[in-house]
Amino acid sequence: MKASEVKDMTPDQLQDELLKLKKEQFNLRFQGASGQLEKTSRVRQVRRDIARIKTIQRQREVAQVKG
Incomplete structure (x- = not known):
C-alpha cells in the first residue's frame, strides 16, 4: 500500500x-x-502499512486542531 493510496x-x-x-x-x-509462515516479508510489509495509516491519521488529527 502506497502513502498516496x-x-x-x-x-x-x-x-x-x-x-x-x-x-x-x-x-x-x-x-x-x-513455523507455518511462508512469506516472512509480509510481516514487515503489514507493520509498515499499519505505521503509514497511523501517521496519516495523526497528521489529520493535528491539522484539525490547528485549523
Missing part, C-alpha cells in the same frame, strides 16, 4: 483498513511462532 482514504476507511491489518499481523505472528 492511504491519503485518499476517508477516516472510516482508514480505521477499517487498520483493523484488518492488525488482524492480519496477529495471524502472521501465530504462523511465525508455529
